[in-house]
Amino acid sequence: MTSRHLIDPELAAGLAGFPPFEELTADTLPQMREMMSGLARVQIEETPQDGVSFTEEFVPGSAGGPDVRVLTYRPANAREPLPVFLHIHGGGLVLGSPEIRHASSIHIARRFECLVVSVDYRLAPETRYPGAIEDCYAALSWLHEGAAALAIDRNRIIIGGESAGAGLAAALAILARDRGRIPVAYQLLIYPMLDDRTCVTGDHPHVGHFVWTQANNRFGWSSYLGHPPGGECAAAYAAASRCDNLAGLPPAFIAAGSLDLFLEEDIDYARRLIRAGVPAELHIYPGAFHAFDLIADAGVSKAFRRDWQNAVEKAFGS
Secondary structure (H helix, E strand, O other): OOOHHHOOHHHHHHHOOOOOOOOOOOOOHHHHHHHHHHHHHHHHHHOOOOOEEEEEEEEOOOOOOOOEEEEEEEEOOOOOOEEEEEEEOOOOOOOOOHHHHHHHHHHHHHHHOOEEEEEEOOOOOOOOOOHHHHHHHHHHHHHHHOHHHHOEEEEEEEEEEEOHHHHHHHHHHHHHHHHOOOOOOEEEEEOOOOOOOHHHHOOOOOOOOOOOOHHHHHHHHHHHHOOOOOOOOOOOOOOHHHOOOOOOOOOEEEEEEOOOOOHHHHHHHHHHHHHOOOOEEEEEEOOOOOOHHHOOOOHHHHHHHHHHHHHHHHHHOO
């Protein structure tokens, strides 16, 4: 069964121009990584910085791990101390780099007068869990401990990302809560990849047919966990939906398309956050597939941008 007839007409028109996304396997992974690297290079070459300084840093890793590469985006002439958006890129836990959201990082830094820090976490299958989440925690620790030198407000740190990056952000919120050392002000979860069990229990007939499929999801989770997904051994810091206690987490914004493979796990996570007393804002965009917002001119994409920008403004206290 296909859900093509359910796609928003404006998104359907743009789907043909979407970056090709083949089924992920060990054989196709190098090719897909190179394709995404090429898209990132184009962004860096073609995106004006417009008053935003862009630098590369290497921060100390967690628990004896390697240093972690981060990209920082700082707006010129903004009032300090700056709020912070700690960004975690998508790519199914096996693809991507901070550069794939270079243009949006510049936009966010300028639009909200905040420091954007984007984490180049280690990818699977070369590095399995907990490598990626510990890299993200190392970046969060660097921000918190170096707040004065970085001229940032450690009490206004938002964490977030897209897809697998949003899933890592959700897990990072749980990890930061449990370690009890670093406060997180807000979590911005854009079509988050939260639950490995979707690989074996997902039976919704209309989701996951475009961009990020069930087969790709299975490959991503298997690569990250080091075993078949959906079993009993995944940890809450690996898959946030596995966490039994969501109380005490920072407020959350969650967005997904109605045709996204992650639809039901995202709805369920929002429901559980609300039941745990966590303020959570959930948006479902009809006729939208995974990563639909890359078709920027569609009306549904414009509505999505309005919604998440409003959430960030509230989180920063603007």
